[in-house]
Amino acid sequence: MTDDTTAPPGAPRTPDRASNRASDHVPNRASNRVPDRVPNRASDRVPDRASRRRIPWLAAALAALAAAVLLSLAVGSRTVPFGETLDALLRGGSTANAVVIRELRVPRTVVGLAVGAALGLAGAVMQGLTRNPIADPGILGVSQGAAAGVVVAISGFGVSTLTGYVWFGFAGAVIATVLVYGLAGRGRGGATPIKLALAGSAMSAFIASLNTLVLTTDAAAMDRFRFWHVGSLSGRTSDVAWQLLPFLAVGTVLVVAVARGLDALALGDDTAKGLGARTGLVRAVGALGATVLTGSAVAAAGPIAFVGLAVPHAARALAGADHRWVLAFSAVLGPALLLLADTLGRVLFPPSEVPAGVMTALVGVPVLVALVRRRKVVAA
Numbered sequence: 001m002t003d004d005t006t007a008p009p010g011a012p013r014t015p016d017r018a019s020n021r022a023s024d025h026v027p028n029r030a031s032n033r034v035p036d037r038v039p040n041r042a043s044d045r046v047p048d049r050a051s052r053r054r055i056p057w058l059a060a061a062l063a064a065l066a067a068a069v070l071l072s073l074a075v076g077s078r079t080v081p082f083g084e085t086l087d088a089l090l091r092g093g094s095t096a097n098a099v100v101i102r103e104l105r106v107p108r109t110v111v112g113l114a115v116g117a118a119l120g121l122a123g124a125v126m127q128g129l130t131r132n133p134i135a136d137p138g139i140l141g142v143s144q145g146a147a148a149g150v151v152v153a154i155s156g157f158g159v160s161t162l163t164g165y166v167w168f169g170f171a172g173a174v175i176a177t178v179l180v181y182g183l184a185g186r187g188r189g190g191a192t193p194i195k196l197a198l199a200g201s202a203m204s205a206f207i208a209s210l211n212t213l214v215l216t217t218d219a220a221a222m223d224r225f226r227f228w229h230v231g232s233l234s235g236r237t238s239d240v241a242w243q244l245l246p247f248l249a250v251g252t253v254l255v256v257a258v259a260r261g262l263d264a265l266a267l268g269d270d271t272a273k274g275l276g277a278r279t280g281l282v283r284a285v286g287a288l289g290a291t292v293l294t295g296s297a298v299a300a301a302g303p304i305a306f307v308g309l310a311v312p313h314a315a316r317a318l319a320g321a322d323h324r325w326v327l328a329f330s331a332v333l334g335p336a337l338l339l340l341a342d343t344l345g346r347v348l349f350p351p352s353e354v355p356a357g358v359m360t361a362l363v364g365v366p367v368l369v370a371l372v373r374r375r376k377v378v379a380a
Contacts, residue, residue, distance in 0.1 A: 058319075061333055077351050084097055089106075107240070115297040116338035116339065118296060118334075119293070119338075121330050122297070124330040128286070136309040137294035141176040143298050147207070147208075147225075147229060147298075148176070162300070179203055180199045230355045231355055232301065233338075254286070256327060258282045258289070260277075261282030262286065305360055341360045345358070
């Protein structure tokens with residue numbers, strides 16, 4: 001019998017200590033259960049809001065790119081009505097305008113699309129890898145390396161075609177990047193962003209001096225090199241386009257693969273390592289992808305200024321710091337800027353053409369200045 005049954009009438013009830021101990025230590029499971037996930041409604045809405053903001057801007061960028069493509073096909077020394085341009089693309093035809101569009105302007109536009117996308121992607125990656133807002137695709141000496149390859153092709157092997165320049169230019173770009181990484185990787189700390197930038201600047205200056213030394217002693221090579229070095233889409237044929245597209249595909253895969261790693265690098269090397277990012281691998285793969293993209297683009301069209309510098313800043317202004325979106329915007333805005341600049345160069349001083357490399361600088365500088373004035377410039 002329990003204490004309750006033996007206690008005299010009127011005595012206070014003595015609670016059962018065993019039951020009290022059980023009640024003290026056994027929580028009310030229904031009321032004390034901790035939910036698996038406590039939703040933070042404010043933070044949950046941030047990705048959705050960001051995506052809803054980015055998608056309309058991306059659609060607008062794609063519309064601008066489509067307009068740039070149409071202008072590139074229709075406008076030039078021979079202006080073709082838009083209806084006839086679309087008809088020539090969809091139905092063919094043997095008229096003079098149709099032949100001009102298919103044989104001359106379509107390859108030129110395709111090369112412009114590939115080169116612009118390559119430079120935009122490479123610029124975004126290089127700014128993310130080095131955390132340097134003024135980094136461009138040539139920061140690792142890639143542009144000067146490609147120029148050295150073309151100089152060797154002209155003066156050493158007598159190459160005089162654009163399709164021949166592509167392979168030599170690409171090889172020169174790769175060799176220059178390897179040398180830069182070899183220099184930057186020596187010493188303590190390995191290939192840090194600052195050491196990469198310094199080694200790239202030094203290597204670019206050294207290669208440029210060698211190019212000048214060779215060209216000043218060979219007038220014929222200087223004339224042919226000058227045609228390539230000005231940076232232009234003029235005269236680019238379908239053969240150049242087909243040579244360029246595989247490099248664009250490989251480079252794009254490499255840079256997209258390190259997009260998450262670039263987000264981690266933006267927080268600093270120590271924080272990135274703490275988050276589990278393999279910083280060395282991210283930098284190596286990203287630099288390789290940027291080299292493939294820049295080397296092929298420069299080899300095909302010559303040095304094109306400001307696309308790789310200005311486009312990533314415009315992409316971040318629209319997309320934020322997420323490198324997946326920055327790369328997507330850069331791949332769209334880069335060719336749009338290049339094609340618009342090339343089209344403007346065709347009609348500025350007819351019948352002569354202003355090279356696209358000159359026009360991108362004229363167009364890109366005001367865009368970059370406007371971005372700097374409107375918002376804080378960051379590398380990632």
